[in-house]
Amino acid sequence: ADYEWKFQSSDNSGTPTFEIDQEWTKRVEEMTNGRIKIELLPVGSIVEHAETQDAIAAGILDGHITDVSYFSGKDPAFSLIANPIGAWADPQQMFRFINYGGGKELMNKLEEPYGLHFIGAITPGLEAFVSSVPLNGVADLKGLKVRAPEGMVQEVFAAAGAAPVNIPQSEVYTSLDKKVIDAADATVYATNSAMGLNDIAKHPVYPGFHSMPLVEVSMNKEKWDALPKDLQEILTVSVRDLSQDLVARLQMKDREAVAKDQAKGDIQITNWSDEERAKFRAIAMKQWQKVAERSDNAKEVYETLTKYLKAQGLLK
Amino acid sequence: MTNTPHSDPHAPLGTSEGDVAELIDDNRAVLPPESGVFGRGVNHLGTIFAIGFLCSMAALIFEICMRHIFDAPTIWAHETTTFLCGMGFVFAGLFCASRNQHIRVVIIYDMVGPKARRILNIVISLICALSTGFFSFAAWLMVKKAAFAPTGGIRLETSGSAWNPPFPAILKIFMLVIMVALTVQFLILAYNYFRQKPDLSASEAPARR
Amino acid sequence: MLHLQSLGIEYGTLAMFVMLIGFLLTGMPLAFVTLLVALIFTLGWFDNIMAVSLITSRVYSFVSSFVFVSVPMFVLMAALLDRSGIARDLFEAMRLFGGRLKGGVAVQTIFVAVILAAMSGIIGGEIVLLGMIALPQMLRQGYDKNLAIGVVCAGGSLGTMVPPSIVLIIYGLTANVSIGDLFTSAFIPGFMLAGFYVAYVLFRCYFGDNVAPPPRTEHIPTEEKLRLLKGLFLPILVVICVLGSIYGGIASVTEASAVGVAGVIASTMLRGEFSLSMLKGAAMQTLSTCGMIVWIGIGASALVGVFNLMGGIKFVSGMITGISDDPTVVILVMMLILFILGMFLDWVGIALLTMPIFVPIVKQLGFDPVWFGVVFAMNMQVSFLSPPFGPAAFYLKSVAPPDITLGTIFKSLVPFICLQVLAVALLIIFPGITGR
Ligand code: NA
Ligand code: NA
Numbered sequence: 008a009d010y011e012w013k014f015q016s017s018d019n020s021g022t023p024t025f026e027i028d029q030e031w032t033k034r035v036e037e038m039t040n041g042r043i044k045i046e047l048l049p050v051g052s053i054v055e056h057a058e059t060q061d062a063i064a065a066g067i068l069d070g071h072i073t074d075v076s077y078f079s080g081k082d083p084a085f086s087l088i089a090n091p092i093g094a095w096a097d098p099q100q101m102f103r104f105i106n107y108g109g110g111k112e113l114m115n116k117l118e119e120p121y122g123l124h125f126i127g128a129i130t131p132g133l134e135a136f137v138s139s140v141p142l143n144g145v146a147d148l149k150g151l152k153v154r155a156p157e158g159m160v161q162e163v164f165a166a167a168g169a170a171p172v173n174i175p176q177s178e179v180y181t182s183l184d185k186k187v188i189d190a191a192d193a194t195v196y197a198t199n200s201a202m203g204l205n206d207i208a209k210h211p212v213y214p215g216f217h218s219m220p221l222v223e224v225s226m227n228k229e230k231w232d233a234l235p236k237d238l239q240e241i242l243t244v245s246v247r248d249l250s251q252d253l254v255a256r257l258q259m260k261d262r263e264a265v266a267k268d269q270a271k272g273d274i275q276i277t278n279w280s281d282e283e284r285a286k287f288r289a290i291a292m293k294q295w296q297k298v299a300e301r302s303d304n305a306k307e308v309y310e311t312l313t314k315y316l317k318a319q320g321l322l323k
Numbered sequence: 324m325t326n327t328p329h330s331d332p333h334a335p336l337g338t339s340e341g342d343v344a345e346l347i348d349d350n351r352a353v354l355p356p357e358s359g360v361f362g363r364g365v366n367h368l369g370t371i372f373a374i375g376f377l378c379s380m381a382a383l384i385f386e387i388c389m390r391h392i393f394d395a396p397t398i399w400a401h402e403t404t405t406f407l408c409g410m411g412f413v414f415a416g417l418f419c420a421s422r423n424q425h426i427r428v429v430i431i432y433d434m435v436g437p438k439a440r441r442i443l444n445i446v447i448s449l450i451c452a453l454s455t456g457f458f459s460f461a462a463w464l465m466v467k468k469a470a471f472a473p474t475g476g477i478r479l480e481t482s483g484s485a486w487n488p489p490f491p492a493i494l495k496i497f498m499l500v501i502m503v504a505l506t507v508q509f510l511i512l513a514y515n516y517f518r519q520k521p522d523l524s525a526s527e528a529p530a531r532r
Numbered sequence: 533m534l535h536l537q538s539l540g541i542e543y544g545t546l547a548m549f550v551m552l553i554g555f556l557l558t559g560m561p562l563a564f565v566t567l568l569v570a571l572i573f574t575l576g577w578f579d580n581i582m583a584v585s586l587i588t589s590r591v592y593s594f595v596s597s598f599v600f601v602s603v604p605m606f607v608l609m610a611a612l613l614d615r616s617g618i619a620r621d622l623f624e625a626m627r628l629f630g631g632r633l634k635g636g637v638a639v640q641t642i643f644v645a646v647i648l649a650a651m652s653g654i655i656g657g658e659i660v661l662l663g664m665i666a667l668p669q670m671l672r673q674g675y676d677k678n679l680a681i682g683v684v685c686a687g688g689s690l691g692t693m694v695p696p697s698i699v700l701i702i703y704g705l706t707a708n709v710s711i712g713d714l715f716t717s718a719f720i721p722g723f724m725l726a727g728f729y730v731a732y733v734l735f736r737c738y739f740g741d742n743v744a745p746p747p748r749t750e751h752i753p754t755e756e757k758l759r760l761l762k763g764l765f766l767p768i769l770v771v772i773c774v775l776g777s778i779y780g781g782i783a784s785v786t787e788a789s790a791v792g793v794a795g796v797i798a799s800t801m802l803r804g805e806f807s808l809s810m811l812k813g814a815a816m817q818t819l820s821t822c823g824m825i826v827w828i829g830i831g832a833s834a835l836v837g838v839f840n841l842m843g844g845i846k847f848v849s850g851m852i853t854g855i856s857d858d859p860t861v862v863i864l865v866m867m868l869i870l871f872i873l874g875m876f877l878d879w880v881g882i883a884l885l886t887m888p889i890f891v892p893i894v895k896q897l898g899f900d901p902v903w904f905g906v907v908f909a910m911n912m913q914v915s916f917l918s919p920p921f922g923p924a925a926f927y928l929k930s931v932a933p934p935d936i937t938l939g940t941i942f943k944s945l946v947p948f949i950c951l952q953v954l955a956v957a958l959l960i961i962f963p964g965i966t967g968r
Contacts, residue, residue: 013841019705020706021706021707021708021709021892048840049706049884049888051884052837052840052845052884053837053840053841054586054589054590054593054837055593057593058589058592061465061468062586065464065582065583066582067582067583067585067586076483077483079481080480080481080483080491120472120474150394152390152394152396157482157483157484158483161398161484161485165398165485170394170395170396171396171398171485172396173400174401174784175597175598177698177702177705178598178599178701178784178785180711181696181701181778181784181785184712185780185781186781187783187784198708201708201709201710202704202705202708202710202711203704203712203713206710206712207712369816369820370812370816372819373812373815373816373818373819374812374815376608376818376819376822377608377811379601380608380794383601383783383786383787383790384790384791384794387777387782387783387790387791391783401598405596405597405601408595408600408601408604409596411604411819411822412600412823412827412830413591413595414819414823415819415823415826416823416826416827418819418820418823419820419823419827420561422820424820424823425561425562425564425823425824425827426562426824426828426926427559427561427562428559428562428920428938429937430557430939431557431558443558446558447558447559447560450560450568451561451564451568454564454571457571457575457584458571458584458588458591460584461584461586461587461588462588464582464588465588465592490596491592491596494592494596502588
């Protein structure tokens with residue numbers, strides 16, 4: 008191979024997402040006739056999840072497939088573009104923003120100073136919410152002890168009246184099981200279900216109302232710039248395809264898991280009404296403005312995003 | 324054994340429960356003279372980070388009470404605890420280096436005579452200084468990313484949580500400071516081992532571990 | 533540069549292990565041995581000096597991880613128990629309870645270890661605690677040194693076998709299987725292993741000479757019994773507080789370790805032994821003990837990052853693929869790889885290195901991934917004790933009296949390692965032990 012690269016994923020090796028991403032690396036190898044060979048490594052194998060950006064810039068890793076929220080501490084703009092809670096009702100809305108609505112250019116403007124090139128966006132889709140108490144709407148969030156990761160998610164839950172608890176992912180299971188926390192922002196339904204989260208917290212909300220992360224496929228900018236045009240194009244198009252592949256297959260898995268859990272009988276899957284979803288969205292969008300004030304880049308994300316949403320009639 | 328009122332005064336040495344505590348309570352007994360004034364300074368600073376562990380404990384208890392009794396979890400307790408313990412862990416590496424407390428395998432070290440042991444002490448200290456020197460450079464690379472924006476201005480990396488404290492940047496800067504301090508400490512150790520007369524080194528620097 | 537890359541990953545791995553042992557034998561501090569080897573391979577393998585920041589990045593991630601907060605908490609608990617009279621009174625009372633059973637206190641120490649295992653998700657803190665409290669007391673009462681050391685290290689390592697367990701949680705996240713199923717399935721194997729330890733201790737005490745003190749046969753007046761029993765009261769209360777806060781949904785596992793510290797401080801106050809100088813002394817000891825044990829973890833974590841970047845995952849994958857068509861042989865080869873890696877790396881590194889390769893193969897061969905998770909956790913029990921890199925031995929060494937050398941500790945662990953290997957074998961021959 009002309010190019011042998013190491014990409015680190017923010018997913019664990021046994022998860023469906025990781026396996027589908029791994030198929031992408033094989034496809035790239037075939038499409039480039041073996042000129043590009045990517046080894047996809049699971050989360051934490053070279054550096055921790057929040058450290059991949061620095062590692063790519065230093066040339067330790069060549070690229071990553073990771074949730075953009077992890078870099079919120081570097082610039083609030085990452086937090087806003089990674090998970091503008093309430094903006095997306097469907098992954099396709101986000102893909103259109105990234106590919107045609109100015110999102111891609113914005114991502115590159117944010118990433119390039121850090122030595123990265125943004126190839127494209129993917130997402131696992133709308134995450135399902137894990138809860139051990141019945142939740143039918145925003146009012147039920149009051150006082151809810153919810154585990155949320157870094158990024159905007161925590162702030163939005165706090166604004167909605169919940170009490171975010173800041174525990175690491177490795178303690179989510181035991182804390183939910185023993186009712187130290189009532190609910191958790193985990194991931195998509197099928198993965199939550201496989202880990203047994205819905206067996207201990209029997210009131211999941213599906214589809215989720217709270218989060219749909221922007222997962223970036225990015226690589227070292229110098230290495231990208233040195234690539235011939237055809238290889239750049241293959242990478243770009245293959246990531247665009249991966250985004251569809253991933254969403255479609257994870258949605259199928261979600262539906263299978265939902266059907267299986269419904270058959271169990273003791274798991275109560277709730278779906279929020281459009282009215283309640285709109286209420287949550289309104290609360291979330293007030294937080295966008297707050298984040299926008301924290302840096303010039305964040306302001307630009309806010310403006311580009313709201314302009315796109317208005318043009319598409321998704322925001323009045 | 325002032326702190327162990329119930330301990331048996333006739334217990335054989337090395338087996339009484341007070342023994343270990345006694346060794347470590349008396350700071351001067353543990354601190355080897357080769358660490359120099361620098362080592363004594365590090366040893367004094369230890370108190371701050373030791374108290375940090377107690378504060379971590381207090382923060383967690385406060386968090387449990389707020390969450391369980393008042394249904395109002397804090398946004399700062401877990402991050403503060405992790406930060407204080409992280410600072411403590413990093414400092415503790417220097418602390419143990421100054422006290423010559425790091426765990427070693429002393430099979431060969433104990434077999435050889437005082438001359439060879441002196442040379443081993445010098446060489447080991449120099450190699451350690453060289454590697455911590457490299458880590459200082461590595462930590463500087465990390466600090467450049469954490470403390471400065473790509474445009475060059477000072478911008479401390481934050482945790483990205485709702486509270487959003489600049490703990491990542493502070494911890495990374497602190498790591499740089501400790502790596503430099505470790506290099507200095509190992510160089511001082513190497514110099515002092517070098518100055519020692521070979522026949523004295525065996526009795527003055529017994530292998531603690 | 534050194535051009536280590538021309539060695540290839542096979543000889544590179546070998547060179548790494550040889551270098552580790554070589555530097556170890558010079559008497560260089562262990563934490564700096566692993567860091568140095570990590571540094572040599574970073575500089576020698578990659579022609580990019582910026583790659584050294586990989587090491588500091590891993591150090592940063594290691595020290596800023598929330599789960600390790602429980603380590604200083606357990607050490608604080610130990611240091612406070614040690615400085616007050618609680619530990620001694622507890623073991624006097626245990627001796628009374630042991631009654632006519634030869635080796636009674638050693639057996640009870642294993643019970644205490646199981647209780648501690650239920651209070652914690654990782655190991656480290658419990659070994660330090662038992663090493664500071666149980667080891668001196670057992671030695672004082674006249675137990676054989678090797679047996680006492682083995683009980684402390686092997687018993688103190690049970691934390692990852694008995695739920696809650698971070699090893700099982702990480703395995704569950706990696707293999708995408710239910711963590712609840714893993715906990716349920718690890719329960720009985722964990723107790724089985726503890727049972728092996730008890731059986732071995734009793735065997736040694738009854739059939740060996742001078743292994744255990746003679747049981748107390750003299751008549752103890754009732755007032756004396758009541759006085760001794762009081763020694764049990766406060767420690768049991770602390771245990772109830774910690775376990776109660778975990779299982780009662782009051783605190784997360786790491787938070788519960790802080791509850792333990794608060795409980796012990798309250799106990800010293802109730803006994804009138806509390807003083808600020810005692811608290812400060814305990815905190816200072818926590819600092820130095822953490823320096824020793826956390827920096828060993830730091831070095832190990834850095835080394836794993838470098839090895840993965842060198843292509844460690846591909847290397848392990850190459851060793852296992854196409855080795856045999858017989859599923860049993862494949863599983864046995866996996867066990868061998870885990871055992872060898874366990875000699876040199878810590879469990880996080882082993883999990884990162886082997887799980888992406890082993891779990892898909894295990895599933896493909898038709899084995900139950902939950903069962904394999906329990907087998908993996910049992911293997912990690914072995915890795916905690918096996919030389920030359922046996923974290924349990926280092927943790928004990930950090931608080932043991934100076935006359936107990938690492939050589940003595942590792943020698944004492946041999947029979948316990950054999951028992952662990954026996955437990956692994958039983959899990960493979962009779963998977964039903966996991967209830968699957
Ligand atoms: Na445990
Ligand atoms: Na080992």
